[in-house]
Amino acid sequence: MAKIRGAVTVNTERCKGCNLCVVACPCDVLGLMQKEVNDRGYHFAYMANPDKCIGCQSCALVCPDACIEVYRVVEK
Amino acid sequence: MENNDIIKAENRVYKKPALLNDAHMHYCPGCSHGVVHKLVAEVIEELGLTEKAIGVSPVGCSVFAYNYIDIDWLEAAHGRATAMATAAKRLMPDKLVFTYQGDGDFAAIGTAESIHSCNRGESIAIIFINNAIYGMTGGQMAPTTLLGQKTATCPYGRRADLNGYPLSITPLLAQLDGTRYVTRQSVHTPANVRKTKAAIKKAFLNSMEGKGTSVVEVVSTCNTGWKLTPEKANNWMVENMFAKYPLGDLKDVDAKKE
Amino acid sequence: MNDKVTLMKGNEALAMAAIRYGADGYFGYPITPQSEVLEKLEEEMPWETTGMVVLQAESEVAAINMVYAGASCGKAVFTSTSSPGFSLMQEGMSYMCASEVPALVINVMRGGPGLGTIHPSQADYFQACKGGGHGDYHPIVLAPASVQEMADFVALGWDLAFKYRCVSLILADGLVGQMMEKVVLPEQRPRRTEEEIRKQCPWAVMGRKDMRPKNIITSLELDDDKMEANNHRFQATYREIEKNEVRCEHIDTDDCDYLMVAFGSMARIAMKVMEMAAAEGIKVGLIRPITLWPFPSKQIAEVAQHVKGILVPELAAGQMIEDVKLAVECKVPVEHFDRLGGNVPSPEEMFNALKDKLIK
Numbered sequence: 185m186a187k188i189r190g191a192v193t194v195n196t197e198r199c200k201g202c203n204l205c206v207v208a209c210p211c212d213v214l215g216l217m218q219k220e221v222n223d224r225g226y227h228f229a230y231m232a233n234p235d236k237c238i239g240c241q242s243c244a245l246v247c248p249d250a251c252i253e254v255y256r257v258v259e260k
Numbered sequence: 261m262e263n264n265d266i267i268k269a270e271n272r273v274y275k276k277p278a279l280l281n282d283a284h285m286h287y288c289p290g291c292s293h294g295v296v297h298k299l300v301a302e303v304i305e306e307l308g309l310t311e312k313a314i315g316v317s318p319v320g321c322s323v324f325a326y327n328y329i330d331i332d333w334l335e336a337a338h339g340r341a342t343a344m345a346t347a348a349k350r351l352m353p354d355k356l357v358f359t360y361q362g363d364g365d366f367a368a369i370g371t372a373e374s375i376h377s378c379n380r381g382e383s384i385a386i387i388f389i390n391n392a393i394y395g396m397t398g399g400q401m402a403p404t405t406l407l408g409q410k411t412a413t414c415p416y417g418r419r420a421d422l423n424g425y426p427l428s429i430t431p432l433l434a435q436l437d438g439t440r441y442v443t444r445q446s447v448h449t450p451a452n453v454r455k456t457k458a459a460i461k462k463a464f465l466n467s468m469e470g471k472g473t474s475v476v477e478v479v480s481t482c483n484t485g486w487k488l489t490p491e492k493a494n495n496w497m498v499e500n501m502f503a504k505y506p507l508g509d510l511k512d513v514d515a516k517k518e
Numbered sequence: 519m520n521d522k523v524t525l526m527k528g529n530e531a532l533a534m535a536a537i538r539y540g541a542d543g544y545f546g547y548p549i550t551p552q553s554e555v556l557e558k559l560e561e562e563m564p565w566e567t568t569g570m571v572v573l574q575a576e577s578e579v580a581a582i583n584m585v586y587a588g589a590s591c592g593k594a595v596f597t598s599t600s601s602p603g604f605s606l607m608q609e610g611m612s613y614m615c616a617s618e619v620p621a622l623v624i625n626v627m628r629g630g631p632g633l634g635t636i637h638p639s640q641a642d643y644f645q646a647c648k649g650g651g652h653g654d655y656h657p658i659v660l661a662p663a664s665v666q667e668m669a670d671f672v673a674l675g676w677d678l679a680f681k682y683r684c685v686s687l688i689l690a691d692g693l694v695g696q697m698m699e700k701v702v703l704p705e706q707r708p709r710r711t712e713e714e715i716r717k718q719c720p721w722a723v724m725g726r727k728d729m730r731p732k733n734i735i736t737s738l739e740l741d742d743d744k745m746e747a748n749n750h751r752f753q754a755t756y757r758e759i760e761k762n763e764v765r766c767e768h769i770d771t772d773d774c775d776y777l778m779v780a781f782g783s784m785a786r787i788a789m790k791v792m793e794m795a796a797a798e799g800i801k802v803g804l805i806r807p808i809t810l811w812p813f814p815s816k817q818i819a820e821v822a823q824h825v826k827g828i829l830v831p832e833l834a835a836g837q838m839i840e841d842v843k844l845a846v847e848c849k850v851p852v853e854h855f856d857r858l859g860g861n862v863p864s865p866e867e868m869f870n871a872l873k874d875k876l877i878k
Contacts, residue, residue, distance in 0.1 A: 191266040195276075202290030202490040208450055226289065234263050242450040244274040248294025249285060254274035255266045312725045316587075317736075326734045332723040334590050335736035336583065337613050343580040344587035348723070350571045351543050351593050352712075355725050373583075376576035 187259045190239020192231060195251040199228035205243035205252060211236040214243055277301040279310060279330050286324060290490025292480035293322050295447040296389060299457045300360070301329050303464055312468075313356045314348050316341040318370075320362035321395040321482075339370025342377035345384040349467070356467050358385035363404040364394050367429040371403075374429070381438025381472040385463035388430070388475060390505060391482040399485035403427040406504055411485070426504055430477045434511035440472035442511040446479045448494040452507075462512075472513075479505045521702055528668035529554035529695045531703065532598070532624060532688070535669035537564045539676060540707040542593035543571035545584035547603060550636040551692040552626035555598040568709050578603035582610030582623070589619035590735035592715040592722025594676055598624035600692070601642050602633060605650070611685060612651030615752070616737035620679035620719075622672070623657070624688040626695035627833075629860035637860025638692035640782060643837035646689045647811040654749060656756050657685040658763065659810040661781040665699035667808075673704060678763060680718070682755055689810060691833060693783035693862060759812055766814035767806040768821070774803030776876055777825045779818060779842050781807045783862065784831045790865040791872060800877065810838070815845035822846040827876035831855040831868050851876065 192214075199222065206214045206229065215232035222228050229251070231237065239256030279301035287293045304313050313331040317323055319338035326333035336344045341359035349357040359366075366374050366388045377384065393411055394400040400413040404426050408417040418426070434442040441463060445456040456478055463474030479501050483493035509515070526534070533555045536544065541564075546556045556574060564570035575581035581597045588595030599607060604625040614621050627642045629635035642650075649655045658678050660671045668690060675686035715722060723733050739745040767785075770792060771777065780788040785806040795802040805821060807814050822828060827850055830839040839854045846852060853875035857863045863871075 189261055189266055191263045193267060198282075198284070200289035204290055204490050204494070207491050207494075224284075231263070239266075239273060240450075241274045245450040245453040246295065246447070248287065248289075248291055248298075250276035250280055250294070250298045252274070253272060253276070255268065255271040256273045257261065257266050257271050259261055311727050311729065314591075314723055314725060323738060326732075326736065330726075330732050332725055332732050333734045333736070334587055334723055335734065335738055337586075337609055340580070340583035340586075340610075343575070343583040344590075346573070346580075347543065347545060347571075347584035347587040347595070348591055350573060351588050351591055351595070352724065372576055373580050376580065 188238050189257050189259050190237035191234060191255045192237060192243060193253045194229050196222050196228040198249050198251040199226060200249055201226035201228055202248060204246050204248065205229050208242045208246040210240065210242060211238060213237045277305050279305050280328060281330050283327050285328055287321065288484045290481070290483050290493065292391065292447050292478065293389065295453060296387065296456070296478055297325060297328055299453070299460050300387065303457060303461045304331060304356070307461065307464060309356045309464065309468070312354065316345045316348070316357070316359040318359070318361040318365035320365050322360055322362060322389065323396070325360050339365050340373055341365065341370065342382070342384065342386060343373045346377050346380070346382045349382055349384050353470060356464055358387060358464065358467060360387045361389070362395070363390045363392065363402045367427050368403040371429070375433070375436070378433045378473045378475065379436045379438045383467050383470045383472060385467045386473065386475045387460065388477045389480050390477055391480040391485070392501060393482045393485040395482045395485050406500055428505060430475060431510055433475050438473050439475060439511060440466050440513050441474040443475070443509045444477040444479060444505060444507050446497070446507055448481070448497060479507065523700050523702055525698055525700060526665065527554055527696060527698050528662070528665045528690060529626065530558045531665045531669040531701045532672055533558035533562070534703050535672040536596060537562060537568060537570060538704045538706045539673050540568065540594065540709040541570050541596060542709055543588050543595040544597065545573050545575050545581045545588070545595065546597045546599065547575050547578045547581050549600045549603045551628055551696050552598050552600045552624065555624065570709065578606040582607040585621050585623070586610050586614050586619065589614060589621035590617065590723050592719030592724065596622035596624065598626065600626050600628045601630050601639065604642060604645065608645070608651035611657060612653050612655060613737045614685050615655035615657065616653060617735050618683040619735060620683050621685045622675045622679060622688070623685060624690065626690045626692055628692050629858065635860035636692070638783060638833055638862055639860060640691050640784065640833035641835070641837065642689065643810065643834055646687055647813070655752060656811050657687040658759060659687045659689050661808060661810050662688060662690050662694055663782050663785045663806060664694070665697065665701045668694060669701050669703055682759055684755065684759070691782045763809060764812045764814050764817070765808035766817050767808060768817070769804040769806070771803035771805060771821045773801060775801045775826050776803070776872065777821050777828045778802060778804045778831060778872070779807065779828060779838070780804065780831045781810060781838065784833060787863060787865055787868055788831060791869045794865060794869045795872070802872065813841045813845070815841065818842060818845040822850050825850060827851040827853065829853050829855055829872050829876055831863070831871070833857060833862065
């Protein structure tokens with residue numbers, strides 16, 4: 185049975201850590217860095233649970249700063 | 261399968277539209293403007309209209325929209341965006357002409373221009389961001405501020421007897437013969453973002469086809485002005501704004517025909 | 519050759535001249551005493567012939583911003599109004615000057631302040647010449663004194679506006695707008711094609727054809743140093759205009775004993791006064807500023823060297839006289855004569871004022 189696998193990349197310098205992608209993700213994939221910040225001082229988003237990503241694009245759609253790219257493959 | 265195996269160009273299903281350039285947007289974290297900017301850029305790209313697009317930016321938080329989306333832009337005086345768009349479209353009917361305006365610009369100082377442009381049926385698209393507050397100047401009362409909502413100029417909450425009622429302008433515009441398509445959307449969930457994008461696409465196509473005025477109101481958040489986190493601002497919007505400003509199409513002349 | 523002489527109002531001649539210039543658009547709002555401009559354009563239906571856009575806007579505020587947009591797109595666009603409407607347009611004038619876009623604006627002045635009267639006045643001189651809106655700026659101000667000049671200054675105004683990327687303002691008084699005279703209209707020119715505009719105005723907002731870098735027309739610059747640099751650039755343009763574009767008419771100034779400085783309809787009355795004075799053996803000359811900004815200060819100062827006094831008749835309570843006084847630096851007496859509130863003096867009144875104030 186085919187399984188959908190996804191992954192995202194975050195433009196960490198563009199990210200403002202607004203957390204809306206974290207809220208939008210249906211699979212609890214994303215989180216904000218707890219300690220690390222980018223040059224502007226924002227706790228940027230990252231894949232906290234990469235294995236759970238299904239590449240649904242929800243995070244990218246709601247991202248106000250267009251920092252997220254989404255990748256998707258169908259594992260055979 | 262490892263992440264590195266997935267993150268390959270051939271597997272990419274979503275990326276930032278190229279028209280939305282790399283300039284750092286000045287908007288606060290979580291601001292709805294960013295999402296709508298992205299959608300505007302995506303739609304122009306997808307319709308292949310980069311060489312024909314002319315945007316008119318307002319006075320308000322989105323005054324610098326011209327810095328972020330790589331098309332030709334006019335920057336209007338406060339409230340006059342639809343007057344500028346009127347002239348640009350009439351002088352160059354083959355162009356995509358749209359305005360991008362906030363509630364103060366569109367529904368307070370620019371009300372006359374907004375209504376008359378719609379009433380004349382100018383073939384322009386109007387993207388109207390309604391976040392019920394003046395963001396750029398520091399959170400003052402907007403024409404669309406809800407009763408009871410606190411702002412810098414109604415610090416104890418908007419009162420009808422002191423401040424008048426919140427203005428729901430989009431239904432007024434839907435009544436005018438010149439409007440082709442009037443809709444109210446939001447961008448707080450992935451599904452709503454998709455709907456707003458479809459609305460912007462329809463509005464832009466209407467402009468290109470010379471069909472009359474299209475208005476896409478986007479009920480939005482201003483988490484800084486509302487003094488909430490982006491997430492809580494979304495929730496506040498759903499709980500409070502949607503009652504006064506319900507989502508959905510208010511008018512679609514083409515839908516009736518179909 | 520198009521040398522057909524016709525009889526029409528100044529406002530109508532201006533409208534016809536604009537069509538024949540190859541104007542791209544007019545946006546305006548009716549107000550007396552200039553409504554014939556829009557009326558004539560609607561009657562002529564230039565959209566059927568040259569493709570020119572004509573639109574009655576919902577207000578002067580909308581109209582000037584439509585002109586702002588059209589000018590930002592490199593188009594030859596214009597509006598016309600009268601004094602109260604011109605007040606409403608000041609914001610737009612400031613924005614257009616700050617954005618360096620070439621536009622043509624016509625103010626056919628009526629008596630003010632306030633709603634005032636519908637009859638002729640020249641009391642918007644300060645507002646026109648000193649920058650009626652906010653910030654440091656100048657439009658080029660052209661003052662027609664005949665129906666022929668109402669027609670001719672359309673092309674002059676636009677040519678200067680495109681040359682310097684500035685706003686040209688035709689400052690007529692209600693008398694020049696309303697009176698009927700002989701006029702020879704210019705020949706019809708074709709409107710510029712989009713390609714021609716792109717070449718002439720590479721800054722114009724017309725869409726990123728061939729994916730050229732984006733064009734932005736804005737008056738906003740929050741970086742103070744950059745905004746200061748912008749201001750220096752505007753001022754450099756104004757100095758260039760002052761150097762090159764001063765225009766005035768000298769009439770019998772070579773050996774005159776007294777000088778009058780008057781523009782528009784007051785210059786026409788002054789010319790009659792010169793005849794009356796000559797009949798009494800008094801030599802009176804006239805300098806008629808054609809550009810009110812830049813002001814013909816040097817020309818006035820030169821003539822002032824050999825006259826006993828200067829009279830500045832205005833349909834205003836002493837506005838242009840300030841520039842005349844600055845020009846002559848107190849070297850000769852400069853006296854003022856006015857009628858206000860829409861009244862126009864008879865030549866006798868003006869002649870009497872000349873005698874009372876200067877000859878005594």
